[in-house]
Amino acid sequence: MKKQILIIIYALLFSALFGVNTNAQYEVGKHYAGPSIGLSFLGSTAQFGLNYEYAFTIQNFGTVGAGGIFRYWSYKESFFGGSWSYTNILIGGQFNYHFKFDNKKFDPWVGAVLAYDAGSVDLKSSNSIFYAEPSHGGLWLGFHGGTRYWITPTIALMGRVGFGTLSYGALEVGVDFKF
Numbered sequence: 001m002k003k004q005i006l007i008i009i010y011a012l013l014f015s016a017l018f019g020v021n022t023n024a025q026y027e028v029g030k031h032y033a034g035p036s037i038g039l040s041f042l043g044s045t046a047q048f049g050l051n052y053e054y055a056f057t058i059q060n061f062g063t064v065g066a067g068g069i070f071r072y073w074s075y076k077e078s079f080f081g082g083s084w085s086y087t088n089i090l091i092g093g094q095f096n097y098h099f100k101f102d103n104k105k106f107d108p109w110v111g112a113v114l115a116y117d118a119g120s121v122d123l124k125s126s127n128s129i130f131y132a133e134p135s136h137g138g139l140w141l142g143f144h145g146g147t148r149y150w151i152t153p154t155i156a157l158m159g160r161v162g163f164g165t166l167s168y169g170a171l172e173v174g175v176d177f178k179f
Helices: 002-018
Strands: 031-040 045-058 062-079 082-098 106-117 120-125 138-150 155-164 168-178
Touching (some): 031 062, 031 155, 045 168, 062 106, 106 155, 138 168
Antiparallel strands (some): 031 045, 031 168, 062 082, 082 106, 082 120, 106 138, 138 155
């Protein structure tokens, strides 16, 4: 019985992912949100995120999206006698320009992010009297580009690469949902 249920579940998932004819997927007036995981180039560590975007049109410009982002990552730098531990929480807004593309399963974009990095630093050392705590975090400006690939009319796989101030950069993948 369990085997039959698993076969039915796999068949439903397979048909949902590959058997759906998708049309123009980035639609004006719709919301797009989803989680992401990536590699932060700052500290070479995993970064976890949430993305939100609302699609609209600007006359004589094109289709755009505006929304918010959230990112979290932390890393450690060791040195003789101790280590620095960094934690980053990035909260901000994004604005993206979406390109027209013949293949409606792809939704490529470029954009900008203005955010605040609520960063913190912790020193663990037996000689902490000799070290001043470095500044960390602050106002952040970044640029990114990416694409969505629609696997169903409401679910897309997402890839993004971004660079910004504060020596930040990241390569991310995720899933976006349209509602």
